[in-house]
Amino acid sequence: MPTDTERIHEIADQEYKYGFYTDVEADSIPPGLDESVVRLISAKKEEPEFLLEWRLKAYQHWLTLSEPKWPNVDYPTIDFQGIVYYSAPKGQGDGPKSLDEVDPELLETYKKLGIPLEEQELLAGVAVDAVFDSVSVATTFKDKLGELGIIFCSFSEAVREHSALIQKYLGSVVPYTDNFYAALNSAVFSDGSFCYIPEGVRCPMELSTYFRINAKNTGQFERTLIIAEKGSHVSYLEGCTAPMRDENQLHAAVVELVTHDDAQIKYSTIQNWYPGDDEGKGGIYNFVTKRGKCLGVNSKISWTQVETGSAITWKYPSVLLLGDNSIGEFYSVALTKKRQQADTGTKMIHVGKNTRSNVVSKGISAGHGQNTYRGLIKIGKGAKGARNYTQCDSMLIGDQCGAHTFPYIEVKNSTAHMEHEASTSKIGEDQMFYCQSRGLSAEDAVSMIVSGFCKEVLKQLPMEFAVEADRLLSVNLEGSVG
Amino acid sequence: MLEVKNLCVKAAGQEILRGVNLSVKAGEVHSIMGPNGSGKSTLAQVLAGRDSYEITAGEVTFQGQDLLELAPEDRARQGVFLAFQYPVEIPGVSNTYFLRASLNAIRKARGEEEISAMDFLGLVREKMALLKMDESLISRPVNEGFSGGEKKRNEVFQMAVLEPCLAIMDETDSGLDIDALKIVAEGVNRLRDENRAFIVVTHYQRLLDHIVPDYVHVLSAGRIIRTGDSGLARELEERGYSWLTEGNSEVVTSGEAV
Numbered sequence: 060m061p062t063d064t065e066r067i068h069e070i071a072d073q074e075y076k077y078g079f080y081t082d083v084e085a086d087s088i089p090p091g092l093d094e095s096v097v098r099l100i101s102a103k104k105e106e107p108e109f110l111l112e113w114r115l116k117a118y119q120h121w122l123t124l125s126e127p128k129w130p131n132v133d134y135p136t137i138d139f140q141g142i143v144y145y146s147a148p149k150g151q152g153d154g155p156k157s158l159d160e161v162d163p164e165l166l167e168t169y170k171k172l173g174i175p176l177e178e179q180e181l182l183a184g185v186a187v188d189a190v191f192d193s194v195s196v197a198t199t200f201k202d203k204l205g206e207l208g209i210i211f212c213s214f215s216e217a218v219r220e221h222s223a224l225i226q227k228y229l230g231s232v233v234p235y236t237d238n239f240y241a242a243l244n245s246a247v248f249s250d251g252s253f254c255y256i257p258e259g260v261r262c263p264m265e266l267s268t269y270f271r272i273n274a275k276n277t278g279q280f281e282r283t284l285i286i287a288e289k290g291s292h293v294s295y296l297e298g299c300t301a302p303m304r305d306e307n308q309l310h311a312a313v314v315e316l317v318t319h320d321d322a323q324i325k326y327s328t329i330q331n332w333y334p335g336d337d338e339g340k341g342g343i344y345n346f347v348t349k350r351g352k353c354l355g356v357n358s359k360i361s362w363t364q365v366e367t368g369s370a371i372t373w374k375y376p377s378v379l380l381l382g383d384n385s386i387g388e389f390y391s392v393a394l395t396k397k398r399q400q401a402d403t404g405t406k407m408i409h410v411g412k413n414t415r416s417n418v419v420s421k422g423i424s425a426g427h428g429q430n431t432y433r434g435l436i437k438i439g440k441g442a443k444g445a446r447n448y449t450q451c452d453s454m455l456i457g458d459q460c461g462a463h464t465f466p467y468i469e470v471k472n473s474t475a476h477m478e479h480e481a482s483t484s485k486i487g488e489d490q491m492f493y494c495q496s497r498g499l500s501a502e503d504a505v506s507m508i509v510s511g512f513c514k515e516v517l518k519q520l521p522m523e524f525a526v527e528a529d530r531l532l533s534v535n536l537e538g539s540v541g
Numbered sequence: 542m543l544e545v546k547n548l549c550v551k552a553a554g555q556e557i558l559r560g561v562n563l564s565v566k567a568g569e570v571h572s573i574m575g576p577n578g579s580g581k582s583t584l585a586q587v588l589a590g591r592d593s594y595e596i597t598a599g600e601v602t603f604q605g606q607d608l609l610e611l612a613p614e615d616r617a618r619q620g621v622f623l624a625f626q627y628p629v630e631i632p633g634v635s636n637t638y639f640l641r642a643s644l645n646a647i648r649k650a651r652g653e654e655e656i657s658a659m660d661f662l663g664l665v666r667e668k669m670a671l672l673k674m675d676e677s678l679i680s681r682p683v684n685e686g687f688s689g690g691e692k693k694r695n696e697v698f699q700m701a702v703l704e705p706c707l708a709i710m711d712e713t714d715s716g717l718d719i720d721a722l723k724i725v726a727e728g729v730n731r732l733r734d735e736n737r738a739f740i741v742v743t744h745y746q747r748l749l750d751h752i753v754p755d756y757v758h759v760l761s762a763g764r765i766i767r768t769g770d771s772g773l774a775r776e777l778e779e780r781g782y783s784w785l786t787e788g789n790s791e792v793v794t795s796g797e798a799v
């Protein structure tokens with residue numbers, strides 16, 4: 060009979076189920092990056108002059124930066140000349156028209172991933188934008204949303220059709236000068252999603268983007284921009300997977316959110332990129348900049364993330380609280396197993412009066428996983444009556460993994476009220492034995508304990524996705540134990 | 542139903558059980574008493590399958606099969622239940638969710654269908670009434686923030702729902718108030734029938750007034766040093782354990798349990 064510790068190790072080592080590769084003809088450019096590549100990407104997308112200029116400035120700025128080394132993660136230096144910066148399934152180069160024109164091979168791929176794109180089969184009430192390597196291949200429910208004045212389309216299409224909005228908001232939350240990867244993304248981004256919710260409209264369905272990296276040696280650099288006008292509400296979800304490969308692949312996305320007065324954006328992520336194998340070979344480097352700006356009074360931005368994949372995760376979805384009484388939230392579950400490393404957390408920057416932020420982070424480490432929470436709460440001079448609550452819990456499964464917490468606090472207004480709670484627990488032999496003595500298998504016991512631990516975060520997700528996330532957590536913890 | 546022969550157990554290199562013999566037949570209630578640290582919980586946990594103990598000698602058969610070979614969940618699925626001396630908290634997992642998963646795992650092993658939500662609700666209601674459980678306790682996370690007595694009552698509630706063949710109750714009475722003790726005892730007595738057996742670990746005669754045992758065993762320094770009927774418990778209540786252990790290391794048996 061294996062001991063609990065042995066079982067826990069087996070459970071921590073389970074296989075990745077989305078690792079298949081789709082054989083589609085691709086229009087790719089050779090690896091490497093210089094100014095001509097930036098121009099080529101822009102030309103392929105027939106972009107307006109302002110965008111090309113912006114890309115070039117970003118590229119010039121990127122050249123002056125070096126890769127950040129402060130995250131608590133460890134990986135070999137990335138060869139930026141070895142990456143392919145543009146790859147699109149043939150015939151999809153200029154974005155989707157209608158589903159009939161989408162390569163059936165691609166539809167099949169998404170079906171296999173559990174994201175059918177045919178509308179009659181869709182999850183009721185969810186509109187999907189499917190991004191395959193560098194381009195968006197399909198967006199569903201566009202017409203229905205259009206009736207309400209909601210724009211939900213690929214980024215490329217938005218550049219063509221709504222260039223005034225792009226020009227106004229692109230880089231307004233994450234400027235290309237923000238950091239190394241944001242600069243790189245700004246120079247070479249290929250596609251992504253764009254949402255615009257007009258004044259007073261409550262989006263009647265979940266909007267979601269499903270990112271898939273397929274081609275080899277390809278970096279995925281997408282941008283998402285969501286604008287919620289006065290009094291509007293939207294809930295948006297992104298999901299991600301990639302094939303299993305021995306080489307590491309870079310995913311450096313930028314997400315910008317803007318809320319005007321009384322508007323709310325809820326942004327949820329279920330990230331399940333390929334994590335690499337048991338020895339840490341392969342897997343996605345997920346280096347992402349996500350930030351929201353609560354521009355208007357009483358507005359609210361809420362980030363929820365369930366991070367189960369990637370070899371390395373490096374991201375801090377943040378909120379800039381400018382409008383008085385605005386609210387920022389961050390709910391996170393990060394699971395690291397095998398050789399996965401995650402350095403994730405949030406920044407809440409309080410500028411307006413009576414701004415509030417709420418941070419709940421749950422880190423789970425199994426196998427040789429390393430999990431770091433890094434959070435900054437900054438209260439500006441004018442942020443009278445600002446309040447923050449941070450709760451940061453770590454759970455260790457087995458004895459070869461690690462959990463680390465780096466909370467940073469900067470307070471420049473004495474009326475601010477801050478609360479911080481942190482805990483680290485080991486998944487107890489006691490808990491395991493208790494569950495097993497009630498007839499539950501070791502596997503079910505681990506997933507039940509973990510899902511209980513993550514409850515506060517999972518309940519923030521839209522219903523269908525909460526179930527999906529719960530399943531994903533248990534699938535990720537599942538092993539050969541029966 | 543249960544045969545324990547010469548069971549020797551070590552924990553952290555230390556001998557704790559030194560040759561325990563115990564024979565439990567269906568329909569019987571056995572009480573195990575004994576000084577603190579004598580090995581009562583160790584015996585209970587080893588029977589339920591805790592793997593942090595090293596079994597150095599002896600054998601245990603349960604319904605004709607080698608119990609020690611089975612994983613703890615398989616023991617539970619075959620009808621072994623341990624009411625913990627220190628019930629464990631599982632934050633974020635509701636008591637009903639936990640119990641339903643547990644009941645279904647056991648039913649599945651028996652080749653039965655999963656219980657429907659309606660039937661489960663009915664069952665839970667019935668057992669809650671039996672144990673006078675507060676409604677709020679069963680929707681709260683498993684044992685989290687429960688008072689000592691509430692945790693114990695919850696163990697018996699689980700037992701009542703799962704209806705095990707062999708229930709091992711480790712100091713379920715400790716921490717219960719006088720009324721709760723009666724309620725819990727009543728819950729146990731209702732389950733008593735010719736197909737079920739109980740091993741009741743306790744320090745107090747009081748519980749045995751309500752759950753009258755067929756046999757009382759005294760465990761001391763890892764051995765059963767005396768076995769008697771319910772009268773033995775009364776005698777222990779008056780005289781303590783010293784008269785059994787002083788200058789008398791031989792195993793004394795009365796009655797016919799061993």
Ligand SMILES: Nc1ncnc2c1ncn2[C@@H]1O[C@H](COP(=O)(O)OP(=O)(O)OP(=O)(O)O)[C@@H](O)[C@H]1O
Binds near residue numbers: 583
């Ligand atoms: N995992 C362990 N490691 C080391 N010693 C242990 C371990 N488990 C039990 N022991 C020791 O074994 C002895 C018996 O413990 P056990 O819990 O079985 O006693 P008990 O009879 O149930 O006592 P009580 O009446 O206080 O509940 C004690 O001395 C205890 O410290």
Ligand SMILES: [Mg+2]
Binds near residue numbers: 581583626711712
């Ligand atoms: Mg004990």
